Amino acid sequence: MKILCSKKWLARLVFLSVFILLGNYCYGKQEQPEWVQNYGTKTPSLGSGYIIGFGMRALDGAKEEALADAKTQATGDLSRKVQVSVQTTVTSEVNETEETISSSFNSVSHTISNLELKGISFKIASEDEMIYALAYLDRDKAVAQYREKAKQTLERIRTIHNQASDFEQKGNTSEAIEQYVRLYPLYKSYYEQYAIANTLSGSESKAFDELTFETGGDDSNSLVNPRQLVAQENEVRKKIKKLTQKPVGSLSDALEVLVNQLKMQQVEIANNQVRNFRYQESDFSSEFGSYVGQSLQRKILSAFQNSKSSSKTITQGYYWDLGEEIEMSVTVNTEQGQRVAGAEVRLPKSGVPEKLELKPQNHEQALKTKEALSEGAIVDGGINVEVMSDKGSNGSSIVLNDGEDINFYFRVNQPSFLRLTYILANGMKVMLWDSYYIGTDRVNKVVAFPHTFEAAPPLGVERLIVTAYSKQPPKQNIVRKTINGQVYKVIPDEVSEMVAQTRGLKVKGDKMMRVGMDDLSITTISK
Template identity: 25%
Template sequence: MNQKNLKLMRSNIHIHLKKIMALLLLNCSAFIVFAQTPDWINYSSRQLKYSNAQYYTGYAENSYPKKENPHNFLEKQKEKAASNLSENVQIRVESLTTNLSQQKNNEVSSYFKNSIATYSNVDLVGLQYLTHIDKKEKKVYVLAYLEKQALNKYYQQKLQSEVTRLDNLIQKAESFFQASNTKQAKIEHSNALLQANKCNSVQALLYASNTGSSTTSHTEKLIQLNQRLNQLLIKIETGEKRSINDLAALLSEKIIKGIPNHAQLKISYPTYADTKFTSPFAKRFSQVLQQELSNKGISILENPDHNTLLLKGTYWEESENIRVSLAVSDVNGKLICADENIMNKQYLIDKQISYKAENFSDAYTRMQHFRKDEMLSGDMILELWTNKGDENLLFQEGERLKLFVRVNTPSYLRVIYYLADGSKVLLLDNYYIDQSKINKVVEIPDEFECAEPFGYETLQLSAQTKAFKSLQTQVQYGYQFITESTNAIMANTRGFKKVSSADKKAEVRLNMTTYR
């Protein structure tokens, strides 16, 4: 081979090597982009791009079992992220609707109570997901997000026509009543009530999404329509001689007409006003209602499945009456039917049936303290429940209370029990959940017996990845009673700011009623 050909061959080899190196670099670059962890997995980056001011968000991350298909597991985590987002909306609605009620001298509260309890009837239009599967670490990540501005725009337009329809339905019911056709007036009133619940739910969500800075243009109109609807019910149903049995019988008839044949129901105790507290009256009413529905062929289930309908309700005082409002929805929150009626509260007083605990004022003030600057759930998913579940809790003297928790991150737990007499007991402090216990049900070691004082009480579970600062306590009757104020406790628990994705915290509460 001559020198010229050798030089040419070397040149060609050099060119080919450059091409090969370029291809290798390109492939490596593509691999790096594909394998790169998305920035939204980091808490700080996620907050910058999807801030609470502009978005509702829900986040979930979890390790998947070796034998499970990661894509199937991802779908389950999407449900968790959506549930987490929905919970954040609930917190926002409760907190800001309470503020709205205070601004309007509690007038609004009477009309949005049921909306707060059933706001999830509203479809969260525009819900989107970001997902990531890390096959090396065998973990999946999901971010569910919803832009508030887009949600507001959609429902502002929708609410205008819905409010007009509500006005027409109320006028129709009023016309029948004025014509002395009470039977048809009741039917049209029920139709108007169902429409009012839909409007009020949307209104509550709009107010929360609007950061609570002002009421929407339809708020005053809705208040007026709700007032007319309530006044019409009082005219139709005096409630003067009505017992709990009578009230349950009337409401059961409307429920049966509004739900599908052969439906299965899970009944929860109604709660008082815009709290989550229940009562002996609520328990007795629910028992009678359950019997009425069972006698008419409705199956009542304790543990609902995906086909079960959920019956929830609220009740509150209106002058000399007690108004009970019930709503039936499916497991996804879609409203199926709703109705309400009244009874004279003197009946309950004469029968010595408690419908509101003596410590209501103090408990309500405490609830407002909790709602102020309430933490929205983020990276850490925290759950708390009792041996009676996690909602509409009612414990009678002598009954046992067991607590169960689950958290998705190694963390320290603190449980504080706010008693009916205002005392605060530190039940558990810096109880550590290690890696082996995450996403598993953990039973709190101690068991508790319901005893005096009786009334509205609250269990607060806090979790964070850093150990809690000490609280000032003194031991009485074998328990650690906290001597600091509720505000000081909140500052201690919610005090540090999140500075990195490693610093996580969450908070959850259970409200319960205890009685003799």
């Protein structure tokens, strides 16, 4: 039997078929979990007792590779939240304390770059051409990890200090010095571990306030407040100076002392990079800091030329102007962030070559800018943004000679609009780019800014501030000024006001706009 259909009935059949197909498609496509929809800013299934990190990656290659990359980025986002939280707390506390405490605690706010966080779990989701990862870590477990690390470090400090004291009492000077020098990196490790545990505990206490925990009745396991340990550290400095009995009159003498102390710790330093020394509690350097970094690099290469290790190490130095003396301190870290050695020395200011400026010309203004950024740091704004350059990244203490070029690069963990603000050495704040978009195809990839910059007077500390927004950035108050024939978009607001505006952003509908911020300091000096 042959069934004939009218055109009207046939049209109804076609419509019904399409409707069923669409219905099946919509029904079959699963709705993404809430943490994907809001890029990890809301995780109701986990509660508030977890530290969260978010990552995503386009499926433009092997799925396994994309998944691994998304998990790596999520872990990095989680770690960065911890870093910013600790750095903000420590920086604020260092700024309030006396000089001796300040120099001891200073490195904590700058060296927390590679956290060893164990027990991180993941949630995974995917769709069409994108894969997502949510990293989460139980806050209490993280606190317990760092309390245990601090306990182990403190025990090593006690053991080595007792050994050094025994050698000193028996007149074994060289052995005593070697043991005392081994304490330098351990003190810094302990301050760092203690500060992380205290900050992660979620209490209102400061980084170096009393840290209480269950000791199981064994008082020997109690943690010592770092403020108390600083007294011992200062005493160790005096003992090393007394036992060494080698006068330090010049910068060359001071560098020799640093190298000899590193050699005493029997570490393998072959493939080593010495960064420019940082000025006090800052992230920037100077003519002196650059010169010392380069000079120490040459001395370390010479002293450790027979080292058989191929592992890369990074040496970061700091210096403090104490009036009549300059205190210099270095730490040697592996690429993974493990501190393996340290050294300290004090140099009479008369031993500093006259041609070297100890401080950048605008150091006071630069310190205030960094303080404003640190106090207003966005711990968890929902976006992880990184700024780097072809001369180094955050932590490299970049120094450029007058006329030297630099290129900037960015990386974000989700689609973002970037606003670029540059603070010149004279304090002027210039908007370089109002809304530079990075789409899903470039998420978690290093993106080059399409302009090259050149160091030029006025010289001093300059800073690039990159703010990432999940939507078009809000309107910024600017004033157009013509300088040397070129029009600049100058921001009249203070840095603290800019940061405050960013932290308080909301978009229509009472839905929080996701934001992130990173900055990079550059010190420009004369050739």
